[in-house]
Amino acid sequence: MSYDLAVWDGEQPLDDGAAGLVFDELYERYLESEEAAVPLLPRIDASASTLIERYPEDGRDSPWASPPVIDEASGPIPYLLMSYVRAEEVSGYAASLARVAPGLLRAVCAGIPPNCAAHGVPSRKHDFGVCASTR
Secondary structure, X not given: OEEEXXXXXXXXXXOHHHHHHHHHHHHHHHHOOOOOOOOOXXXXXXXXXXXHHHOOOOOOOOOEOOOOHXXXXXXXXXXXXXXXXXXXXXXXXXXXXXXXXXXXXEEEEEOOOOOHHHHOOOOOXXXXXXXXXXX
16 A cells, blocks of 8 residues: 655645645646656755655665656656555655745645644545645
8 A cells, every 4th residue: 555645846735625726736737747747846856855865765665655756756746655654754754854944845645644643734534634834
């Protein structure tokens, strides 16, 4: 089972509904498009590199469900597919990156997060929830 975390550069969504709408638009525009991938924004590239440095893509302990991670990224949005058992750890680190560099990362959890409360969001079943936020 995998856990999907979409991270993007942009304004903080006001709530779950707004986050879902932003995610849908970015996913369609940058990840589903038949056009060539758009180069990653420098801040997203740096964040993705930091995540990969902390959690390498190769080896038995890799949390990534579909490496290379960068293949699921375009423009302002990498779509991070990770093993469910490591999701809390890896998404928590992504959230810490957002707190260290405000304005750098925004995220939406797709699926049922293992513990969004650790990221400042009440733990509950939801399709979308702002998890790696800086608010």
